[in-house]
Amino acid sequence: MQRNQGCQQLDHQVARRQFLAGAAGGALAFSLSGSPVVAEQVHGQHKRILQVYLQGGVSQLESWDPKPGTEYGGPFRAIPTSVPGMHISELLPYTAQRMHHLSIVRSINLKTNDHKQGRLFMEKGRRAGEYPYVGSIASKYLAPAKAELPGYIHISTRGLSDSTSAFLGARHAQLKFIGVNPPKNLSLPKGLAQTAATRRMELRQQFNKQFETGRPKAMTETFDASFQQAEKLMARKTFFEKAPADKDLERYGKHDFGRNCLLARTLLENNATCVKVTHHGYDSHAENFNFHLEQLGEFDKTFSMLLDDLHERGMLESTLVMVYSEFGRTPKINVRYGRDHWGSAWSMALGGCGIQSGAIIGKTNDKGTAVEDREVDAGHLFHTYLQALGIDSTEDHEIAGRSVPIGDPAAQSIKELLA
Amino acid sequence: MSLRSNLKLLAFSAILIAVFAAPVSAETPLHERIDSALSSDDPQFEKQAAAPADDATFLRRITLDLTGSIPAAEKVRAFVADSSTDKRVQEIDRLLASPEYARRMQYVFDTMLMERHPDKHVPAKDWRNYLRHSFRDNRHWDDLVQEMLTVDGTDEKTRPAAKFLLDRELKAEQVTRDLGRLFLGRDLQCAQCHDHPNVNDYLQRHYHGLNAFLSRSYLFRDPKTKKTSIGEKAEGQVAFTSVFTKEEVKTAPRVLDLPEIHDPEIPEEPYKIKPAKNVRSIPVYSRRLQLADAITSTENQAFQNNIVNRLWAQMMGRGLVEPLDMWHSDNPPTHPEILKLLTAGLQEQDYDLRYLIRELALTQTYQRSSHRKEGPKSTDEPDYRVGLLKALSPEQLAWSMMQATGVRERTLAGLISKKMKDDPKNGSKITAEPLWQEEAVHDALWRNVDSFTVTFGSVGAQSSRFDASANQALFLLNGPLIQSWLVPGGNNLTARLKKLESDTEVAKELYLAVFSRFPEESETNQVVEFLKASQLETHQGIPELVWAALASDEFRFNH
Numbered sequence: 001m002q003r004n005q006g007c008q009q010l011d012h013q014v015a016r017r018q019f020l021a022g023a024a025g026g027a028l029a030f031s032l033s034g035s036p037v038v039a040e041q042v043h044g045q046h047k048r049i050l051q052v053y054l055q056g057g058v059s060q061l062e063s064w065d066p067k068p069g070t071e072y073g074g075p076f077r078a079i080p081t082s083v084p085g086m087h088i089s090e091l092l093p094y095t096a097q098r099m100h101h102l103s104i105v106r107s108i109n110l111k112t113n114d115h116k117q118g119r120l121f122m123e124k125g126r127r128a129g130e131y132p133y134v135g136s137i138a139s140k141y142l143a144p145a146k147a148e149l150p151g152y153i154h155i156s157t158r159g160l161s162d163s164t165s166a167f168l169g170a171r172h173a174q175l176k177f178i179g180v181n182p183p184k185n186l187s188l189p190k191g192l193a194q195t196a197a198t199r200r201m202e203l204r205q206q207f208n209k210q211f212e213t214g215r216p217k218a219m220t221e222t223f224d225a226s227f228q229q230a231e232k233l234m235a236r237k238t239f240f241e242k243a244p245a246d247k248d249l250e251r252y253g254k255h256d257f258g259r260n261c262l263l264a265r266t267l268l269e270n271n272a273t274c275v276k277v278t279h280h281g282y283d284s285h286a287e288n289f290n291f292h293l294e295q296l297g298e299f300d301k302t303f304s305m306l307l308d309d310l311h312e313r314g315m316l317e318s319t320l321v322m323v324y325s326e327f328g329r330t331p332k333i334n335v336r337y338g339r340d341h342w343g344s345a346w347s348m349a350l351g352g353c354g355i356q357s358g359a360i361i362g363k364t365n366d367k368g369t370a371v372e373d374r375e376v377d378a379g380h381l382f383h384t385y386l387q388a389l390g391i392d393s394t395e396d397h398e399i400a401g402r403s404v405p406i407g408d409p410a411a412q413s414i415k416e417l418l419a
Numbered sequence: 420m421s422l423r424s425n426l427k428l429l430a431f432s433a434i435l436i437a438v439f440a441a442p443v444s445a446e447t448p449l450h451e452r453i454d455s456a457l458s459s460d461d462p463q464f465e466k467q468a469a470a471p472a473d474d475a476t477f478l479r480r481i482t483l484d485l486t487g488s489i490p491a492a493e494k495v496r497a498f499v500a501d502s503s504t505d506k507r508v509q510e511i512d513r514l515l516a517s518p519e520y521a522r523r524m525q526y527v528f529d530t531m532l533m534e535r536h537p538d539k540h541v542p543a544k545d546w547r548n549y550l551r552h553s554f555r556d557n558r559h560w561d562d563l564v565q566e567m568l569t570v571d572g573t574d575e576k577t578r579p580a581a582k583f584l585l586d587r588e589l590k591a592e593q594v595t596r597d598l599g600r601l602f603l604g605r606d607l608q609c610a611q612c613h614d615h616p617n618v619n620d621y622l623q624r625h626y627h628g629l630n631a632f633l634s635r636s637y638l639f640r641d642p643k644t645k646k647t648s649i650g651e652k653a654e655g656q657v658a659f660t661s662v663f664t665k666e667e668v669k670t671a672p673r674v675l676d677l678p679e680i681h682d683p684e685i686p687e688e689p690y691k692i693k694p695a696k697n698v699r700s701i702p703v704y705s706r707r708l709q710l711a712d713a714i715t716s717t718e719n720q721a722f723q724n725n726i727v728n729r730l731w732a733q734m735m736g737r738g739l740v741e742p743l744d745m746w747h748s749d750n751p752p753t754h755p756e757i758l759k760l761l762t763a764g765l766q767e768q769d770y771d772l773r774y775l776i777r778e779l780a781l782t783q784t785y786q787r788s789s790h791r792k793e794g795p796k797s798t799d800e801p802d803y804r805v806g807l808l809k810a811l812s813p814e815q816l817a818w819s820m821m822q823a824t825g826v827r828e829r830t831l832a833g834l835i836s837k838k839m840k841d842d843p844k845n846g847s848k849i850t851a852e853p854l855w856q857e858e859a860v861h862d863a864l865w866r867n868v869d870s871f872t873v874t875f876g877s878v879g880a881q882s883s884r885f886d887a888s889a890n891q892a893l894f895l896l897n898g899p900l901i902q903s904w905l906v907p908g909g910n911n912l913t914a915r916l917k918k919l920e921s922d923t924e925v926a927k928e929l930y931l932a933v934f935s936r937f938p939e940e941s942e943t944n945q946v947v948e949f950l951k952a953s954q955l956e957t958h959q960g961i962p963e964l965v966w967a968a969l970a971s972d973e974f975r976f977n978h
Contacts, residue, residue, distance in 0.1 A: 128592045129608050130879045150889050163878035169886035170877060185893040189902040196953070196963055203949055203967035210942065211973040214790045219808050219885040220972045226887035227970075230896055233889055402742050410612060410662045 047353055047389050048268055048319045049138050050310070051276035052303060054295075056283030057118070057346075059329035059339055060368070062089050062292040064104045064347035067368045072331035075289055083358040091296040094304035100358050101307060101316060102323075102351035103417060107362025107371040110327055110378055113341035115283075118326030123164070125382025126408050132172065132397075134322075134385055136165040137406070138274040139172040141391050148232055149272045150175040155260045156278040167399050171226070174276070180259050182240040186233060201227070239266055251305045257298050261306045268315065282325060286336035310352070320388050321352040331368040345371045348381070354388030356419045379411030387413045449764045450781035456756045457784055457803055469788040469805040474499050474506075475936035476978070477786055481511060482935075483811065483977045484734060485780070486519035487526060488818035491828070492931035499937075511780045515773055518857035524554035524772075526814045527733060532567075532583060532601060535878045540572070540647045541582035549579035560726055560770040561715040564602065568711035572648035573699075585647060589638050595630045600744035600880070602714055603675065604725035613661040620747035623659060628673035631657035632710040639699040653689035653702035672706055674713045675721060682706070717766070721746070727761040728752070730772065734779040736807030737883055744880070753801050789978045809977040810885040813875035817868040820969055823933045824904040825911035826867075827860060832910075834859045870900055895970050905962040916961050922947040925961070933968040 061067055066078040066089040078087040081099035088096055088104075095102075112118050112127075120126075123133040132140070139151020152164065154174040165173035177183060188197050204227075212220055244252075244262045252258035257279050264275045279299055284291040303323070310316045328346020329339035345364045351357055362374030386393035386407060393407035407413075446452075458464035472480065478498045482490040490498070498506065514520055528550050529543075553563055563580075572581035587593040592611060599607040609618070610626040634657050639650040658669045671679040683704055694700035714722055724746065732738035739752040752758045761775065768774045779785055789806035811819060821827045838859075839846035849855055874894045877886075895901060907914035912932050916925050926946035930938040938946070946964065953960030968974060 129596070165877075166879060167882065169884065170888040170891070171886060173877070173888060175889060183890065183893065185897040185899075187897060189897050189899070192963075199949075199953060200963040200967045203945075203964065204970050206945055207967060207971035207973060211971065211978075214792075215808065215978070219810065219976065222885055223887050223972060223975055226889055226892040227896070229889035230892035233893070234896075402745055405609075 046144055046271060046273070046318065047142050048272065048315070049135065049142075049274040049276075049385075049389070050264065050268060050306075050319055050321045050352070051135065051274065052299075052321075052323045053276060053278045054282050054299065054323065054325045055278050055280045057115075057325045057327045057329055057341060058282045058296075059284065059288060059292055060106070060346040060364075061329070061331065061339075062091055062289070063296065064088055064349055065106045065364060065368065066090075067331075067366070070367055072333060072367055072369070074333065086358065086360060089296075091292055092300045094300045095307075098304055098307050101311065102321070102349045103355055103357055103359040103361065104347055104349050105361040105376060105381070105414070105417070106347045106364055107374045107376055108328075108343075108346050108348065108378070108381070109371050109375050110343035112343045113327060114343075115326055115341070118341075118343055120162075121378040122324055122326055122381070123162075125379050125411070130163075130166045131404075132166045132168045133162070133164040133174070134382065135174055135274040135276055136168050136172040137386065137391070138389070139165075140168045142389065143273040144271070147271065147273065149236070149267060149270060150229060150233070151273040152276075153177060153267055153272055153274070154276040154278070155179065155263055156276075156280075157256055157260070158278075158280055167397070167402070167404065171222075171229075177240075177263070179256055180240060180263050182237060183233065186237055186240075188234075201231075236270070239263065239270070252302050253298060255298055255302075258302045261302050265306055265309055268310070268319065269313065284329065284338055285334070285340055286338040288329065288333070288337060288339040316352045319352045320350070320354065320385060322348070322350045322385065324348040324350075345369065350385075350388075350417075354390065354419050356417050359417060361414055361417055374414075376414060377411065379408040380414055383407040383411060383413035384417055387418055448781070449760065449778040452760055453757055453778070454783045456760060457754065464802075464804065467792065467804050469790060469792055471783065471786050472788040472806065473936075476788065477507060478510065479935040480806075480977055481507075481514060481780060483815055483819070485511070485514040485523060485776070486517060487523035487812075487815050488519070488822045488827075489935050491822060492928070492935075495931050495935050507786070508781065511777060515777060518555065518854045521551045521555035522857060522861065525551040526812065528554075530812070530876075531729065533586065534880060535872070535876050536586065537878075539586040539588060541579055541585055545579040546582040554773075557771065557773050560765075560772050562770070564715055564722075565711045568714065569708055571650075572646070581649070584649060585638070589633060589636055589649065591630050591633065594633055595626055598629050598710075598714070599626070602725060603719075603721040604728060604740065604744055604746040605675070605721065606742075606744040613663045618745070618747045618749065620749075623661060624668065624670050624673075625675050627657050627659045627668075627670050628675070628679070631670055631672040632706050632713070634706070635702070636707045641699070642697050648699060649707070650694075650699040651702050651705055651707055652694060652700060653685065653704070672709060672713070674716075674719055677713070677716075677718055680709050680713060720762075723762045723765060724752075724758060726770075726772070727758060727765055727775070730775055730779065731757075731761065732883055734776065734785055735803065736809040737801055741801075742882060806978070808885075809883075811975060811977060813871040814868055815977070816875060816975070817871035819974070820901065820904065821864060821867065823912065823969060823974075824965065825909075825915065825932070826904050827864070829909050829911055830863050831856060831860050834863060867900060901966070901969070905965055907961075913961050913965055916965070922950045925950065925964075929964060929968060933965065934973055 061072065061074055062076060066076065066087065067073040068076065068078050077090045079090045079093065079096050080086075081088055081096040083099045086099055086104070088099065110118055110121055112121065117127070120128075123135075124131040125134075133152075135152035135154070143151035151172055152174045153176075155177045157179045163173070165171075175183060188194065208220065208224070240263070244259065248262055249258065252262050257277070260277050264277050267275050279295070281295060282291075307316070307321065310319055310321070325346075325348070327341055327343035330342040331345075332339075334340060345368060362376065363372050364370065365372045383393040391406070393413065394405070394409070396403040396405055458468070471477075475495055475498070478490050478495060482488065482494075498510065503509070525547050529547055533543075533546070566577060566580045567583045570577045570581040570584075572578050572585050583597075584594060587597065592608075595611075596606065596608045599605045605621065605625070607621050607626040607629070610621045610623050612623075614622050635652045635655040636649050637652070638647050640647050656669055657671075658667055660667045671681050673679045686703055689703055691701040691703055692698060713719065716722075724740075725743075728738045728740050728746075729743055732741070732743055739754055739758050740746050740750060764778065765771070765775050784803045785806075787803070787806045789808060791805050818827070821830075835850040835856075838850050842849065874891055904911070905913055907917055912929075916928055919925050919928060923943055926938050926943040929946065930936055930942065949964060950960045953963060
């Protein structure tokens with residue numbers, strides 16, 4: 001069967017012309033054009049994403065889908081939440097009081113137990129291939145033309161480096177911060193005075209002016225834009241230098257994750273488009289329970305404070321919040337009291353912008369070994385995130401003569417989760 | 420000059436003489452036919468086409484394209500001053516015969532075929548050496564592809580060539596997709612699970628037809644040597660269902676719409692080496708070994724079109740089909756007649772890539788200025804009336820900066836004097852070898868190149884679009900590496916400029932070293948003004964001046 005997915009001849013020619021006009025690119029990526037859907041979005045409120053990535057695979061049984069008193073349930077109880085009838089693990093007492101802001105998807109089946117494959121699937125909504133991450137898509141379609149910050153910032157404490165932007169280009173790739181340390185090369189070189197730095201930039205502009213005469217601008221403008229972005233970042237160096245207020249540290253916690261989430265708040269307040277914070281260390285093949293007690297203790301309070309702050313500032317309505325992993329953990333407890341990789345029946349939480357709050361989507365069976373109802377994979381979740389943000393994920397990326405479906409055409413959004 | 424390069428030059432002159440001495444009735448050279456094909460249908464063409472680039476611009480462009488770096492300042496002086504009429508042809512041939520050409524092609528084909536993915540089974544160093552030696556020996560494209568797709572990785576001598584298959588771990592989705600993209604110019608990825616949703620020409624059977632060549636092969640890890648190689652089973656069909664229709668279809672190996680290649684009858688004993696625990700099995704009939712023949716077969720137009728299109732894009736800044744791997748009827752080549760000429764030319768010359776690159780370099784099209792003439796219609800369409808800007812690759816940028824700032828020269832001088840001291844008997848002979856020089860400098864400076872690649876390169880599919888990120892600008896603005904090249908020392912550029920008597924001379928030297936040309940009067944004045952203003956403070960002006968030039972648009976692009 002031939003499937004013609006909203007890409008008739010005419011669309012294709014348009015895409016092609018756009019490319020030609022861009023003379024080998026640049027122009028397209030530079031403006032926010034691309035597709036009409038997108039133009040519409042920019043007029044509305046600036047929408048954002050907060051991603052909290054629990055790296056290694058958080059246990060669904062110790063978090064969003066507890067099964068106390070069952071064969072594989074583990075030692076922890078389930079506690080009621082601010083949503084009547086919704087119970088989560090007692091390891092998340094602060095989050096439990098805020099579940100009216102969030103929803104849970106309990107029926108994820110990725111059919112993979114591999115860290116990398118799971119991570120890429122969750123980020124790209126596709127099992128394989130060169131596709132952009134959610135954050136890069138947000139940078140491309142949601143970041144205002146005059147954004148003060150790069151569109152996709154990832155705060156992490158380790159060096160995992162992914163190629164995140166695929167065909168959307170380097171400007172939409174993640175800018176990675178190692179913890180609260182500023183990005184590399186943010187300070188002027190030693191011995192170079194600010195006046196001299198300004199002067200050399202002006203001279204650079206003078207050189208450029210002569211070169212640009214009689215030449216197409218797309219590429220040179222892209223190059224110049226990277227310097228402007230760099231200078232904006234340099235001007236915001238204080239974000240990284242200013243010690244957080246004691247009161248804030250008290251609330252968020254004096255650990256890395258607390259500090260990273262405070263930086264995330266600052267960035268979101270300053271109109272960053274997608275901020276991802278990675279909380280490392282959930283790969284609990286041994287001592288799963290002690291591990292989660294500690295890890296989730298750190299996550300629970302910090303995340304709750306951040307959620308409160310976004311809510312109080314009126315930002316939650318325009319910020320999609322995702323708490324996710326690359327997979328969950330096996331119901332079966334191994335001989336080292338650990339749980340292993342489990343991509344076939346696990347959960348994530350999401351809320352904020354465009355998401356129905358207080359909902360539970362899908363369920364696993366009594367022992368938690370398989371999805372019993374409303375099975376979804378990362379392809380469905382991917383459509384859901386984007387549609388929550390008002391991006392039509394069934395449209396195509398129109399990039400340089402190539403139409404690529406934004407979301408996997410074989411998957412759809414979880415409609416009942418969309419507000 | 421070495422004996423070896425002399426021999427090469429001789430060989431080239433022989434070719435040249437052969438071409439020029441040929442009777443007039445013989446066919447016109449390919450480059451002339453390309454030029455006339457571009458302009459023939461359009462009486463406006465000549466009027467609107469940009470003038471030929473001047474000598475200095477031509478030299479910078481061709482040196483970047485064929486050797487991966489800008490030329491040295493003294494080379495620019497000499498070339499501009501040279502009054503011989505065939506100096507461009509001579510220069511092209513000299514560069515094509517240089518060790519730097521093989522290095523440049525190593526970079527180009529490494530990036531094209533491995534797309535900067537991290538190493539898995541074959542070390543990048545071995546693979547790059549293999550590529551470089553292949554281009555040094557001018558091995559032809561069909562020959563190279565044959566080798567890359569047939570080796571199984573067990574023979575140490577050819578193991579580097581197995582990187583294409585081994586480092587993709589023989590994973591169907593990756594190998595099949597990349598065979599389609601990199602050798603056939605077609606990205607069949609979306610056709611894995613269903614006929615392509617947007618491109619009517621890309622069918623699921625195309626994807627699975629390619630996959631069928633490899634479906635019986637598997638990675639084998641030798642328990643003793645711990646080395647991974649490729650084994651193959653004697654059985655296994657390829658069947659597929661569409662995620663939309665659920666209908667099951669079977670296919671034998673095939674390349675796109677060429678006929679299926681059916682297995683011969685299975686003999687009583689189908690194995691040369693039977694499968695067993697810790698044994699790499701080898702069937703009597705190998706499907707995998709059919710792949711290279713099928714792909715490089717003269718019947719397979721897609722294979723020829725793809726490499727021609729990629730080389731055209733490399734030299735001209737844009738493919739006749741763009742994106743390079745989206746060849747289909749709704750995205751036809753912009754100039755089908757040129758494609759035909761190039762493909763026929765390549766076939767006549769048995770897939771000799773150096774021949775094709777030489778012909779492309781000789782065209783007026785390649786040698787046109789990138790400055791648009793006043794007046795004529797804008798170049799929204801890829802009509803090649805005006806030269807296109809090409810962003811320097813990370814490697815080109817690194818080597819060009821090291822050339823401009825004098826780092827390369829200074830390093831080479833140090834290496835030569837060390838070698839002379841270590842080997843006083845043969846030192847001067849050895850260090851005079853261009854090949855020795857290229858490899859010594861490369862080994863000494865590759866770490867610098869690497870830090871550019873990390874910052875400016877990206878893993879995955881290439882495109883001729885240009886992109887730039889804040890990280891890259893920060894690297895240029897404040898990164899310690901470039902700063903260190905600006906500190907005056909030895910005979911480097913800033914040291915040389917500081918020693919000059921007048922600011923006018925500084926301007927001239929700067930322009931030659933960084934922009935590979937002489938400055939115009941207004942440009943000289945600009946530099947003089949800047950130095951005057953900056954010298955009011957401490958004497959910091961010169962490093963800033965060099966920085967601004969290195970970070971400028973003119974330096975960032977091949978123009």
